[in-house]
Amino acid sequence: MDQPIGVIDSGVGGLTVATELMRQLPKEQLIYLGDTLRCPYGPRPKEEVIQYTMEMVNFLLKKNIKLLVIACNTATAFTLDLLRETLDIPVIGVIQPGARAAIKVTQQMRIGVIGTEGTIVSKAYPEALHSVHSDIEVYDLACPRFVPMVENGVLEGDEAYQVVKETLQPLKEKQLIDTLILGCTHYPLLKDTIQAVMGNDVTIISSGEETAREVSAILGYQELLYEGERLPEHAFYTTGSWQVFAHIASQWLEIPITTLETAYLTTA
The missing domain is CATH 3.40.50.1860 (Rossmann fold)
Known part of the structure; x- marks a missing residue:
């Protein structure tokens, strides 16, 4: 058509x-x-x-x-x-597809979700993940500084790394997860920086x-x-x-x- x-x-x-x-x-x-x-x-x-x-x-x-x-x-x-x-x-x-992609790759059934305040407050990702597998542990985190940074074209370098590192510290310090859903379509533009902060032991998932x-x-x-x-x-x-x-x-x-x-x- x-x-x-x-x-x-x-x-x-x-x-x-x-x-x-x-x-x-x-x-x-x-x-x-x-x-x-x-x-x-x-x-x-x-x-x-x-x-x-x-x-x-x-x-x-x-x-x-x-x-x-x-x-x-x-x-x-x-x-x-x-x-x-x-x-x-x-x-x-983009939420259900992202949740399905994360479930396919997680080994420890511990999935992190980062997104905007609205997405995180809505609990849409935990609901989507638990609708497929009720035993998954979900750790979500709002990252309000990421979207303005992307919209301004700050996608790499020292400034981007520092903002990502400070923001993701609650997920990083406790080694809680083996899979991280980029619960905002802006975030894949920061994927390399996010991966560098989280380490190669964490699989990064975007829903595209x-x-x-x-x-x-x-x-x-x-x-x-x-x-x-x-x-x-x-x-x-x-x-x-x-x-x-x-x-x-x-x-x-x-x-x-x-x-x-x-x-x-x-x-x-």
Whole structure:
């Protein structure tokens, strides 16, 4: 079916999911919207996250998307069920795929989750993990400094390392876990630094690969895959600074961006 896949995020973090979608579904066209103007969503009240997410969804519905990926953990935690009830297209979040990926690799059944304040308070990851395996021990930690750092393009170096080290000290010092879920799609951009802090004994999990696999399966099952021969022309929208957005996309994720426009969101 020659309709695009819609991807939304609070900022640039969802590009990590978009990258994996492009890799696994090279024929599919993506329309990506990052709400960088109002990022981060993590500290915001639930009602505000729902409102902002609905504004992004309404914007993409006008683009005739065939499937929606909520590439934001906070938005997934607060709006996934609502959107699945109200939309007539498939809606995929990033929490369940991330939880499944972690369960596949953990050896000691002790899994850490780092995310925004909103994601951690929602307890969406512990619920997702325990719904699959009730005996898993979950240690979660909010990391409010990570998203602003990523949105400002601070992805490596002394400053990034120091912030990550200080933030993750509660998980690191007790050697509690063997697997760590990056419960925010911004965090894979800090993966190398997080791995350096946590050590090689901890397996780092991001949800992009598993999310893309789920999207592929659903599109195939519902016969929505594009089966033509044209090369996709992806479109990217941001509500804020396109310079930082474009830099991270091209330099760090090697996403070729030919169309990048400003999105003006409304409630209807």
